[in-house]
Amino acid sequence: MDKQPRQHKPKNLLVTGGAGFIGSHVVQRWVTGHPEVNVVNLDALTYAGNLTNLTAVEHADNYTFVKADIRDGAAVSKILREHKIDTVIHLAAESHVDRSIDGPMEFLDTNIMGTATLLHACREYWKDTAEGYAGKLFYHVSTDEVYGSLGAEGLFTEQTSYDPRSPYSASKAASDHIVRAWFHTYGFPVVLSNCSNNYGAYQFPEKLLPLFIHNIASEKPLPVYGEGINVRDWLWVEDHAAAIEVILRGGGLGETYNIGGENEWRNIDLIRTLCRIMDGRLGRAPGTSEKLISFVEDRAGHDMRYAIDAAKLRDDLGWRPSITFEEGLEKTVDWYLANSDWLKEVTSGDYRSYYARQYGDR
Ligand code: NAD
Numbered sequence: 001m002d003k004q005p006r007q008h009k010p011k012n013l014l015v016t017g018g019a020g021f022i023g024s025h026v027v028q029r030w031v032t033g034h035p036e037v038n039v040v041n042l043d044a045l046t047y048a049g050n051l052t053n054l055t056a057v058e059h060a061d062n063y064t065f066v067k068a069d070i071r072d073g074a075a076v077s078k079i080l081r082e083h084k085i086d087t088v089i090h091l092a093a094e095s096h097v098d099r100s101i102d103g104p105m106e107f108l109d110t111n112i113m114g115t116a117t118l119l120h121a122c123r124e125y126w127k128d129t130a131e132g133y134a135g136k137l138f139y140h141v142s143t144d145e146v147y148g149s150l151g152a153e154g155l156f157t158e159q160t161s162y163d164p165r166s167p168y169s170a171s172k173a174a175s176d177h178i179v180r181a182w183f184h185t186y187g188f189p190v191v192l193s194n195c196s197n198n199y200g201a202y203q204f205p206e207k208l209l210p211l212f213i214h215n216i217a218s219e220k221p222l223p224v225y226g227e228g229i230n231v232r233d234w235l236w237v238e239d240h241a242a243a244i245e246v247i248l249r250g251g252g253l254g255e256t257y258n259i260g261g262e263n264e265w266r267n268i269d270l271i272r273t274l275c276r277i278m279d280g281r282l283g284r285a286p287g288t289s290e291k292l293i294s295f296v297e298d299r300a301g302h303d304m305r306y307a308i309d310a311a312k313l314r315d316d317l318g319w320r321p322s323i324t325f326e327e328g329l330e331k332t333v334d335w336y337l338a339n340s341d342w343l344k345e346v347t348s349g350d351y352r353s354y355y356a357r358q359y360g361d362r
Pocket residue numbers: 016017018019020021022023042043044045046047048049050068069070071090091092093094095096110114141142143144172194195196197198199204
């Protein structure tokens with residue numbers, strides 16, 4: 001099997017989960033940056049998927065939205081054939097760790113069976129086309145959480161053994177293995193990436209940064225799990241979308257690339273920094289927002305530290321983050337403060353947040 005760098009050129013691109021956080025940035029990037037590519041967004045519109053994330057491109061000639069579930073093989077097959085899909089960027093998933101602890105089965109079903117169903121449908125379609133797998137690519141978007149938890153030292157590389165700890169990360173690890181099995185068994189053309197924590201616009205307000213920005217603005221408590229000493233490596237979501245394009249075009253078939261920001265923060269330090277920025281933006285006296293910090297029971301099985309070695313992506317494909325964390329965090333805060341209508345809209349459906357269930361509507 002060819003593992004050499006290539007120049008993949010999609011014509012008809014299917015993005016799954018394109019109405020979610022990262023997916024909406026990926027869709028916007030391809031629709032606006034590549035008018036020669038037809039972009040089809042397949043999304044089930046769960047609580048985490050919102051078409052308001054895509055108003056900027058909804059009328060573009062090269063954009064189509066289709067509401068469908070990746071677990072529905074017949075629907076997926078029809079979409080692949082109707083739109084002559086040659087390239088898939090697969091992001092659709094249940095993605096929030098706390099929810100996976102509360103309700104693991106949906107995660108296993110969507111992330112494992114959904115991925116397998118999608119792969120199977122793609123193979124059934126692509127293998128029987130005149131050119132077979134030539135010009136085809138299945139890109140699987142995954143997480144650094146598959147590698148487990150680091151101590152104080154070391155970084156995750158592409159060689160790190162898998163050691164997932166939560167139902168979410170175990171389901172993503174299983175999906176990674178299934179994608180690789182299709183490559184090794186069928187010669188099916190895949191590429192994978194495992195990325196660290198993303199932040200930026202359009203992130204559903206259950207994840208740390210948008211939840212805390214919202215809580216600070218509305219003077220609600222900030223529930224810091226455990227002692228707040230867990231470490232995450234933060235990457236601006238648009239830099240993730242850029243990395244996905246670089247890997248899609250030039251990554252070796254069957255290869256995996258780690259993506260990260262070389263930007264480690266202990267949760268409590270990140271939260272204090274956020275509080276300082278928010279005090280400034282909201283015209284509050286320094287120290288006001290920090291008073292909202294409330295240490296709560298730790299997340300079950302809380303991974304201590306994630307940190308990515310992105311040397312392969314940097315050295316082989318030349319990708320680097322485009323902005324500093326300071327710039328990205330300020331842009332992010334400003335976006336959420338300017339888009340309180342978006343927040344109301346995405347939380348208006350049949351949705352009760354993890355925060356509200358745990359801590360009440362205080
Ligand atoms: P998200 O929860 O914001 O969005 C997920 C999207 O998938 C939503 O639009 C949802 O409607 C859709 N979806 C869910 N189940 C579906 C189904 N059965 N059929 C079709 N669509 C379905 O997630 P995100 O944070 O944007 O993450 C996207 C992908 O990137 C996931 O695969 C996740 O594991 C991976 N990832 C996320 C991060 C991160 O920091 N957020 C980091 C690394 C990797």
